[in-house]
Amino acid sequence: MFSGAYEHSIDSKGRTVIPAKFRTKLGERFILTRGLNGCLWGFSQAVWPDVQEKLVPKSFLDQRGITLERYFLGSAVECAPDRQGRVAIPSHLLEHAGIESESDIWIIGLSDKIEVWSKSRWEEFNDSLTDEVLSRLANDLEVTTSSATTAD
Numbered sequence: 765m766f767s768g769a770y771e772h773s774i775d776s777k778g779r780t781v782i783p784a785k786f787r788t789k790l791g792e793r794f795i796l797t798r799g800l801n802g803c804l805w806g807f808s809q810a811v812w813p814d815v816q817e818k819l820v821p822k823s824f825l826d827q828r829g830i831t832l833e834r835y836f837l838g839s840a841v842e843c844a845p846d847r848q849g850r851v852a853i854p855s856h857l858l859e860h861a862g863i864e865s866e867s868d869i870w871i872i873g874l875s876d877k878i879e880v881w882s883k884s885r886w887e888e889f890n891d892s893l894t895d896e897v898l899s900r901l902a903n904d905l906e907v908t909t910s911s912a913t914t915a916d
Contacts, residue, residue, distance in 0.1 A: 766873030776865045779850040797840035804880040
């Protein structure tokens with residue numbers, strides 16, 4: 765399981781260091797693709813087949829399924845960190861995430877995946893989250909923070 769947030773930078777060749785904690789869990793090779801909200805998603809080789817399976821359309825005529833398949837699977841690339849732990853992110857993914865060369869980024873761990881964000885988009889996303897928004901989301905998703913149990 766991934767968790768935590770790490771600030772890094774992109775060099776002039778579109779490379780960044782993946783935190784060692786994440787590299788261990790991602791493995792020698794992992795998949796990077798477009799994510800939602802203008803970020804990138806990274807999945808380990810172990811998790812990726814499940815992601816692919818969920819995105820395969822129900823039929824060749826399923827336009828909604830084909831759209832999701834094109835968006836996520838069509839942009840996916842296999843990455844392998846070099847000896848310094850750096851990964852070269854292809855230009856089409858950097859462009860999707862609004863990441864420019866020699867800029868700061870955030871790498872976020874979220875359960876079964878990592879996310880790569882431009883610093884400005886990460887800050888905008890976080891700035892949009894108020895206590896009210898988070899409370900409403902928690903209520904809608906029936907998330908509780910109480911660990912109390914009932915006694916017999």
